[in-house]
Amino acid sequence: MTHTTSDYATRIRRSGFRLTPQRQLILDAVCEGGGHTTIEEICARVQAKAPSINRSTVYRNLEFLQRLHLIVAAEIGGETVYEIAHNRHHHHLLCQGCGRQIEIGEEALASALTAILRDYDFLVLADHLVLRGLCGPCRAQTE
Amino acid sequence: MTHTTSDYATRIRRSGFRLTPQRQLILDAVCEGGGHTTIEEICARVQAKAPSINRSTVYRNLEFLQRLHLIVAAEIGGETVYEIAHNRHHHHLLCQGCGRQIEIGEEALASALTAILRDYDFLVLADHLVLRGLCGPCRAQTE
DNA sequence: TTACGTGCAAAATATTTGCAAGAAG
DNA sequence: CTTCTTGCAAATATTTTGCACGTAA
Numbered sequence: 001m002t003h004t005t006s007d008y009a010t011r012i013r014r015s016g017f018r019l020t021p022q023r024q025l026i027l028d029a030v031c032e033g034g035g036h037t038t039i040e041e042i043c044a045r046v047q048a049k050a051p052s053i054n055r056s057t058v059y060r061n062l063e064f065l066q067r068l069h070l071i072v073a074a075e076i077g078g079e080t081v082y083e084i085a086h087n088r089h090h091h092h093l094l095c096q097g098c099g100r101q102i103e104i105g106e107e108a109l110a111s112a113l114t115a116i117l118r119d120y121d122f123l124v125l126a127d128h129l130v131l132r133g134l135c136g137p138c139r140a141q142t143e
Numbered sequence: 144m145t146h147t148t149s150d151y152a153t154r155i156r157r158s159g160f161r162l163t164p165q166r167q168l169i170l171d172a173v174c175e176g177g178g179h180t181t182i183e184e185i186c187a188r189v190q191a192k193a194p195s196i197n198r199s200t201v202y203r204n205l206e207f208l209q210r211l212h213l214i215v216a217a218e219i220g221g222e223t224v225y226e227i228a229h230n231r232h233h234h235h236l237l238c239q240g241c242g243r244q245i246e247i248g249e250e251a252l253a254s255a256l257t258a259i260l261r262d263y264d265f266l267v268l269a270d271h272l273v274l275r276g277l278c279g280p281c282r283a284q285t286e
Numbered sequence: 287t288t289a290c291g292t293g294c295a296a297a298a299t300a301t302t303t304g305c306a307a308g309a310a311g
Numbered sequence: 312c313t314t315c316t317t318g319c320a321a322a323t324a325t326t327t328t329g330c331a332c333g334t335a336a
Binding site: 165195196197199203204207 | 289290
Binding site: 013018019020039055056059060 | 300301302303309310311
């Protein structure tokens with residue numbers, strides 16, 4: 001969940017791009033989100049530290065950081081959200097009751113996806129899926 | 144995949160709302176999409192038949208038809224898409240190579256979701272999931 | 287006849303782009 | 312120095328809203 005700045009710095013420079021304060025702050029902002037973070041939240045965090053940073057810079061860099069696979073995007077309820085890229089593929093459980101996010105390894109769905117490959121001749125590439133539902137406490141509360 | 148107008152008409156009227164030509168055309172447009180249809184496609188189809196129908200009417204009615212559970216929405220790549228509501232829960236496989244859509248029953252993921260309930264005490268409610276990947280022919284082509 | 291719905295236009299949001307000035311390497 | 316980046320502003324794109332008029336039931 002944490003990111004060591006130097007690592008990212010190296011990867012950005014190695015790719016022939018520059019590590020600007022803006023990029024660091026945007027990366028920090030995505031990281032601080034813990035799980036999924038919206039553009040709005042990213043802008044807020046970034047501009048709290050450096051108000052002069054423009055929205056378009058945020059847009060451009062979120063796309064840039066995705067291209068370098070330093071962050072990944074997912075859709076939740078029509079909204080694009082971002083998080084720091086893990087090496088390990090994984091998915092998320094998002095509780096509609098309390099908003100809690102649970103991260104699960106890709107193995108949780110692996111057998112189902114294998115079955116789909118077998119039954120439908122279709123290779124699912126979807127990493128980083130968001131599955132919505134209800135966690136135990138919230139289900140108990142609803143009943 | 145088809146919808147009998149009278150059935151929908153009845154359901155709309157029973158709920159105390161009106162069946163307008165606009166609503167019929169919008170419902171038809173969603174239906175013609177076969178699988179998932181974007182707002183843009185819906186507007187195009189609707190306005191081909193009745194150019195005077197306004198975009199805002201389309202927006203309003205897509206929301207309206209969702210409330211009545213006559214259509215359902217899903218997100219693909221940040222875009223909201225619509226389709227006629229089935230009674231049967233199901234998911235979609237979307238080929239990133241050729242754009243082909245394959246519909247799969249909910250049972251394809253059932254065991255995985257049951258395992259998630261057991262392992263994480265989390266009940267996944269996500270019906271109508273969109274899984275992206277590559278179909279057989281497209282995988283063969285890529286290699 | 288009576289609300290429910292629609293078209294229109296304008297407002298509110300969200301995202302993208304061109305360009306000159308700034309700065310990382 | 313070089314050219315990648317940024318900020319700014321304007322252009323686009325997308326969605327929502329208010330309101331008077333139209334119409335389904």
